[in-house]
Amino acid sequence: MSQKKRILLIDNEAGLCRMMEQVLLDNGYLAKAFTDPRKALEEFLPNAWDLVITDIKMPGMSGLEVLQKVKEQSRDLPVMMITAYATVDMSIQALRKGAYDMLTKPFEPEELIYRVKNALQQSHLLEENRELRQELRGQFSFENIIGTSGGLKEVLGKVGKIAVRDTSVLITGESGSGKELIAQAIHYNSPRHERKFVAINCAALPETLLESELFGYKKGAFTGAKENRQGLLEAADGGTFFLDEVGNLPMNVQKTLLRFLQEKEFIRLGDTTPTRVDVRLLSATNADLKQAVKDGTFREDLFYRLNVVNIHLPSLRERTEDIPQLAAHFIRLQNQKFGTSVKGFEREAMQVLCEYDWPGNIRQLRNVIEACMAMVGAGEDFICRETLDQFIDTDGAPRENIPVAAAGASELPFNAALERFEADLLRSLLKRHGGNIDSAAREAGMNMATMYRKIKKHGIKREEYL
Known part of the structure; x- marks a missing residue:
């Protein structure tokens, strides 16, 4: 069960505070109300609240001052402002200081809950974005x-x-x-x-x-x-x-x-x-x-x-000592993706990897390992020399491409079959849209840049689809 969201309420009208507190409690939120903004800020801790709702006009300290002090401690915490005297200038000032929303008195309980849900959803998205950025920084x-x-x-x-x-x-x-x-x-x-x-x-x-x-x-x-x-x-x-x-x-x-x-x-x-x-x-x-x-x-x-x-x-041939680590890394990624448990390459196969010239560098190494793992049989723990030989020549020169048109998909190694499928799909889409690359790209769910790149990659000529 997800943890209840915690909401801090600040309004000098005690009756309004009690009403909002009860409405929020009835709708599954944890809420605590204060009529004195200074006391509310004394108890404020950045990680203790998910949302702050404050009146703008209050004796002793305005809601804009509360907003500023909250934002100084927790920049991404959403703050909703309440006012009975909403003006364009006041709204602009509050939004510039970082307010998420403005709620005008009087308001119905349903409107309060609707605005609260929106504010908390925005906060959740910001938190997800922050976590994604941290994940990317780690990656x-x-x-x-x-x-x-x-x-x-x-x-x-x-x-x-x-x-x-x-x-x-x-x-x-x-x-x-x-x-x-x-x-x-x-x-x-x-x-x-x-x-x-x-x-x-x-x-x-x-x-x-x-x-x-x-x-x-x-x-x-x-x-x-x-x-x-x-x-x-x-x-x-x-x-x-x-x-x-x-x-x-x-x-x-x-x-x-x-x-x-x-x-x-x-x-x-x-x-x-x-x-x-x-x-x-x-x-x-x-x-x-x-x-x-x-x-x-x-x-x-x-x-x-x-x-x-x-x-x-x-180039990869200038850093051959990195090949075993790179191979282990790509095998681990494929294991995670497909739920397999390949442990690595047999000794002879690893020697071939380290002696190969790798004209396509790390990208080629990754693709070869992906293809090898697709060919590993059930129960096999290691990639053998025979499997590796299907994708590179042992004399250091890359194998000639298998002529796709000469064999059925069932006779092709995994990567070659996949390439053939993609090329045939692109030709079919382009024919269906009369050569309109923009329309074909939209149906395929890709942007035009990707579509052009794939057309170039597969060597597809205009006469093949017009």
């Missing part, structure tokens, strides 16, 4: 980034120093080496950790969509722009914005991004008024941006704006 703490190699320790040492400094960081490294994980670790260990972390893969969107996804647009900016739309950069206001594969930014977007980094503002498509946004920008690339600057495909001034601090992630 992306340095201790949870797996590995003890010298290269990784050097990276984490650098991350620890720059996380607290609000500066731009360029993360470099091969595809699949964990660049976004490092970006998230920077965010969740920074002063911005309670605000949003928003990421976009610049390689996953066509040039025509990238600018509107980043900066948003005004209604009527182009055909199909039926309403104002907030861009991802604006959605990250107060938090951190992560540009993955930043080397794929087209020149026109590079110009707009540079202006934002210089002025902290941008102009949305179709708009004439600048939009100001406060974000920390992190970016990542597996390309050589210095060479791109020389080739004229990346702006030199933008490169230096993004590359205030550089963090280079070593």
Whole structure:
């Protein structure tokens, strides 16, 4: 049974206090009433109450003063104000000081209970968000980034120093080496950790969509722009914005991004008024941006704006001593997800893991382990060499992709069958919607960016669905 919510009542009218106290008690709440606000504050402890209800006009101390003192000790505790003389100015003043709601006298018991339920529900959501943020901070703490190699320790040492400094960081490294994980670790260990972390893969969107996804647009900016739309950069206001594969930014977007980094503002498509946004920008690339600057495909001034601090992630083949820990971590995650009890790899299979070249880095290792565990038979405790050989070649070169069209799903390894199913589903959706990617994405329950990325991933051509 859930614990009863505790409500502190403050009103200099003794009769109203008794009425509210009884109504709340009758509806399953614990309530305690005070006619003297000073005495109420003497007994106030931040964790002792779930809601405070106070009158605004009281002798000796106003409700606004009570509100201020409560918020000084417990910022997220909801406070409801009661008044018989509600004015717009008074309401604005109370809300600015942190009041959750205003209740005007006289009121019916039903209205009181309705407002109380709303306030407590809001408080519950805030608590859930706070717990989620703490969980995310723990998930992306340095201790949870797996590995003890010298290269990784050097990276984490650098991350620890720059996380607290609000500066731009360029993360470099091969595809699949964990660049976004490092970006998230920077965010969740920074002063911005309670605000949003928003990421976009610049390689996953066509040039025509990238600018509107980043900066948003005004209604009527182009055909199909039926309403104002907030861009991802604006959605990250107060938090951190992560540009993955930043080397794929087209020149026109590079110009707009540079202006934002210089002025902290941008102009949305179709708009004439600048939009100001406060974000920390992190970016990542597996390309050589210095060479791109020389080739004229990346702006030199933008490169230096993004590359205030550089963090280079070593490839997995440069930190082979971390492979057993990473393998154990991914096996544990799969066991938790599917209720299995695989203990690890047999000795020979582990040797293959450590000697393999891993061109796809940590992402490839995770996918191979997931595929191996899908093939482990019931009662088998360890992944054997024969199972591993289905997904990588032992000479260090990755296996050729199994030709999906040549075999039925029942003949394919788990991951290949899953890939085939996803590709066929996308083609079917696109055919059903006449090639309208936006409509197909909505039916699939994904955003357009994800849909474009999956179309590119599976190599689906327009002639296959039009």
